[in-house]
Amino acid sequence: MTMNPKPSEHLLHALHAHQQQHRFISDQAICDIASRLNLPRAQVEAVTEFYSFFHRNPRGRFDILFSNCTSCGAIPLMNKLCEKLQVKAGETRADGLISIAETSCIGMCDHGASALVNSLTVTSLSEAMIEEMASLIEAETPVSEWPNSWFQIGNNIRKEGLLLSDSFEPGAALKAIAGRSSDEILDEITASGLKGRGGAGFATGLKWKFCRDAASDQRYVVCNADEGEPGTFKDRILLNSHADTLFEGMTICAQTIGATRGYLYLRGEYRYMLDALESTLQSRREAGLLGSDILASGHNFDIAIVVGAGAYICGEESALIESIEEKPGTPRIRPPFPVTSGLWGKPTVVNNVETLVAAARIALHGHQWFESSGTWQSKGSKLLSVSGDCARPGIYEYPFGITVQQVLDDAGAEDVQAVQIGGPAGRLIGTDHFTHHIAFEDLATGGSFMIFNHSRDLLEVVRNFTHFFAHESCGFCTPCRVGTTLLKNGLDKVCGGHGTAHDIDELKATAALVSRRSHCGLGMTAPNAIRDALKAFPHLFETRLLHQEMEPEFNLDASLQEARDLTHRDDAEAHL
Ligand SMILES: Cc1cc2nc3c(=O)[nH]c(=O)nc-3n(C[C@H](O)[C@H](O)[C@H](O)COP(=O)(O)O)c2cc1C
Ligand code: SF4
Numbered sequence: 001m002t003m004n005p006k007p008s009e010h011l012l013h014a015l016h017a018h019q020q021q022h023r024f025i026s027d028q029a030i031c032d033i034a035s036r037l038n039l040p041r042a043q044v045e046a047v048t049e050f051y052s053f054f055h056r057n058p059r060g061r062f063d064i065l066f067s068n069c070t071s072c073g074a075i076p077l078m079n080k081l082c083e084k085l086q087v088k089a090g091e092t093r094a095d096g097l098i099s100i101a102e103t104s105c106i107g108m109c110d111h112g113a114s115a116l117v118n119s120l121t122v123t124s125l126s127e128a129m130i131e132e133m134a135s136l137i138e139a140e141t142p143v144s145e146w147p148n149s150w151f152q153i154g155n156n157i158r159k160e161g162l163l164l165s166d167s168f169e170p171g172a173a174l175k176a177i178a179g180r181s182s183d184e185i186l187d188e189i190t191a192s193g194l195k196g197r198g199g200a201g202f203a204t205g206l207k208w209k210f211c212r213d214a215a216s217d218q219r220y221v222v223c224n225a226d227e228g229e230p231g232t233f234k235d236r237i238l239l240n241s242h243a244d245t246l247f248e249g250m251t252i253c254a255q256t257i258g259a260t261r262g263y264l265y266l267r268g269e270y271r272y273m274l275d276a277l278e279s280t281l282q283s284r285r286e287a288g289l290l291g292s293d294i295l296a297s298g299h300n301f302d303i304a305i306v307v308g309a310g311a312y313i314c315g316e317e318s319a320l321i322e323s324i325e326e327k328p329g330t331p332r333i334r335p336p337f338p339v340t341s342g343l344w345g346k347p348t349v350v351n352n353v354e355t356l357v358a359a360a361r362i363a364l365h366g367h368q369w370f371e372s373s374g375t376w377q378s379k380g381s382k383l384l385s386v387s388g389d390c391a392r393p394g395i396y397e398y399p400f401g402i403t404v405q406q407v408l409d410d411a412g413a414e415d416v417q418a419v420q421i422g423g424p425a426g427r428l429i430g431t432d433h434f435t436h437h438i439a440f441e442d443l444a445t446g447g448s449f450m451i452f453n454h455s456r457d458l459l460e461v462v463r464n465f466t467h468f469f470a471h472e473s474c475g476f477c478t479p480c481r482v483g484t485t486l487l488k489n490g491l492d493k494v495c496g497g498h499g500t501a502h503d504i505d506e507l508k509a510t511a512a513l514v515s516r517r518s519h520c521g522l523g524m525t526a527p528n529a530i531r532d533a534l535k536a537f538p539h540l541f542e543t544r545l546l547h548q549e550m551e552p553e554f555n556l557d558a559s560l561q562e563a564r565d566l567t568h569r570d571d572a573e574a575h576l
Helices: 011-022 027-038 041-050 075-085 125-136 172-175 181-190 204-213 232-239 242-256 270-285 317-326 353-365 367-371 405-411 458-474 478-495 500-517 521-525 528-536 538-542 558-575
Strands: 060-067 098-101 115-117 120-122 157-159 220-225 261-266 302-307 348-352 381-388 394-399 416-421 427-430 448-453
Touching: 011 027, 011 041, 011 302, 011 521, 027 041, 027 232, 075 098, 075 125, 075 381, 075 405, 075 558, 120 270, 157 405, 181 242, 181 317, 181 353, 181 367, 204 348, 220 242, 220 317, 220 353, 220 458, 232 242, 232 270, 232 353, 232 381, 242 270, 242 302, 242 353, 242 405, 261 270, 270 302, 270 458, 302 538, 317 348, 348 353, 348 367, 353 367, 381 405, 394 405, 405 416, 405 448, 416 458, 458 478, 458 528, 478 500, 478 521, 500 528, 528 538
Parallel strands: 060 098, 157 394, 220 261, 220 348, 261 302, 381 448
Antiparallel strands: 060 115, 115 120, 381 394, 416 427, 416 448
């Protein structure tokens, strides 16, 4: 007997299906879907308005979203296609054939310029492909008949370490923990020193223990596969080639905390993997690795997949939970925290994909195998998604403690001006910090490692990040909703050559306010790139000002410490 926890039909899935068929969500569709799913009409409308992949006005029969990321962005190619097809970006052509727009990073940074065509991912775009694409669209050739090679997405694994080099037999980790108590499994995970790989780095064993010990008749395991931080694509590789290990990690977590249901929240941009993931789940059910009485352990557990719809904020764990609950992805007021009150108010573990893959491997090989790699505060390995100006973009797995310079050397990066560690929410560092280490105690990263050489206008890069946050702010709290737009406008003014020293002071004041007063991690980290650039690269701003000079001030170490303090404060608050 299987016990698939899939709810009748998830609202996000119903809206996606409708959007695919009718190209938009009309008032009537909202009423119909609300009535079919037995949800309030206002909820369906709010969800439709919240997620950027749903539209209230008709999109074209060919709907193309070009990434605007600094690594997989394709804006010049988007403009070329717009020109060829006589349509403005952000609009639908009068005959309804085509609509073209920008979207935030789609996680294809190792593949160059990329876009979503009717939700399917096309990578390595070139001028020649754009010419051909325009002809295919004008001829109304269905996307299913477009060249197959356009839709191939390789893994680009450049360096394998603890996780990637290890082969995995489905069920092996579950068999390894057979007969062990919840305490014994917790001890193993805790002793390994595993910390969350989604960014904040909270101790995984402790998170599982908090959840297990919270009084409740039901608990949940949620895998965060939202991977929306620009420049991050390491979870994509794990989902593509290590899904069995991931699902096994979720199952082990469930057995440890006493959960019978789990959810994989997959970002909408990774929809192309959905069928393969569903089929892996089905194989596991058939092999007795999911469902009732898993491997005769007496434990029942199954996993459902919920696919997001283009909202970076849904990577934040409480927003993700709201999204699974078929609501707009607005971060919750905390406390209570997910480990005590998560999905439908029940204790919930939310872990990143890489964390759960590592947990399965630790269960299989034991804690010593894991903790023998890395540094004293950062055990094990880290998958880095390396992109930008280098000869060999792709996935690099290192023991924690590797220096930035070593990664740059391995990736074939030359003439490097700066590296953005941890995506736009992370840190922008210059050459004097390339001896620093990738580790929770030094340069922490969820996985993004973006390289910029001297051919780049670094201020344009920072401007891109600032636009990203203004676009992705969910609007729930004023400091972030208004502040990210003020930062965007201020930087636009400076980049446009109209700024003065006063505008720089305003940028600094606004950045401080947004990072200190915002409700969630998005706002708290949104000004990081501007602040780092102002400190480490003041000349970038100075040369654009109308007439005044700025006071140079630079202490990146103090700034990194401040960021770590903020992260730890957030983390401690989140779990105490
Ligand atoms: C704006 C924002 C976006 C986030 N996006 C992700 C994400 O895409 N994937 C992820 O695992 N964690 C993301 N996080 C962190 C999650 O809130 C959470 O800490 C993490 O999923 C916990 O898993 P871990 O303990 O395994 O790291 C994000 C946080 C914020 C504030
Ligand atoms: S900080 Fe930004 S993203 Fe977070 S709740 Fe406030 S408005 Fe929303």
